[in-house]
Amino acid sequence: MEHVALGDTTGMATPATVKAMFGKVKGVTPIAHFHDTRGTGLVNYVAAYEAGVRHFDSSFGGVGGHPAKVKYGGGFTGNVCTEDLVSLFESMGIDTGIDTGRLLETAEFCEQALGRELHGRVTRSGLSPLI
Numbered sequence: 001m002e003h004v005a006l007g008d009t010t011g012m013a014t015p016a017t018v019k020a021m022f023g024k025v026k027g028v029t030p031i032a033h034f035h036d037t038r039g040t041g042l043v044n045y046v047a048a049y050e051a052g053v054r055h056f057d058s059s060f061g062g063v064g065g066h067p068a069k070v071k072y073g074g075g076f077t078g079n080v081c082t083e084d085l086v087s088l089f090e091s092m093g094i095d096t097g098i099d100t101g102r103l104l105e106t107a108e109f110c111e112q113a114l115g116r117e118l119h120g121r122v123t124r125s126g127l128s129p130l131i
Contacts, residue, residue, distance in 0.1 A: 004028045005057060008044065011037025015047035022051035033057040034080050035064075036119070041080035042088055049094065058082040060110040061118025081120040083107045090131045100127050 006021060013021075013034065022030055032048035032055070034041040045056060062078035086098050107123045 002028045003031055003055065005031040005033050007033030007035075007057070009033075009035050011035040011040065013044050014040065015043050018044045018047040019051045022048055022053055029055060031055040031057055035078065036062060036080050042084060045080065045085055046088070046092075049089070056085060058085045060107045061114075061120045061123065063110065063114070063118060078119060081107070081118070081122070083120045083122040087122045087127060087131070091128055100131070 004025070006025070008018075011034070018032075022032070030048075030053050032045060032053045034044045034048075036042070045058075048056070057079070058081065059079040060082050062081045064079035083100075083103050086096050086100060086103055089096050090100060104123060104127065107118065107120050111118050111123070
């Protein structure tokens with residue numbers, strides 16, 4: 001089966017538009033890709049999951065597009081943070097198969113490599129003790 005990535009690189013999608021768009025995808029395996037420009041990236045991933053998507057594209061600390069301190073699309077540069085997405089899915093009972101401890105170590109390594117704090121909320125707050 002072919003994979004097709006559908007993305008919202010300016011962060012304007014809403015859960016309703018995400019469900020509608022992915023509901024129309026037939027004959028291929030969709031991959032969801034969202035930016036968090038307007039703070040809706042995570043809820044859009046949940047909407048994509050609810051629409052049947054099982055492949056997701058994200059990045060450590062939200063780095064992407066321009067991995068420097070650049071504004072993009074009227075908001076912060078970058079993708080939804082992998083560590084935040086995985087933590088959310090795990091808290092919802094969705095088994096990602098990802099070792100969350102190692103995931104946070106990798107996000108912290110990315111910060112060290114880039115020499116700056118990234119946008120991962122879970123990197124700052126830690127993993128939820130409820131997972």
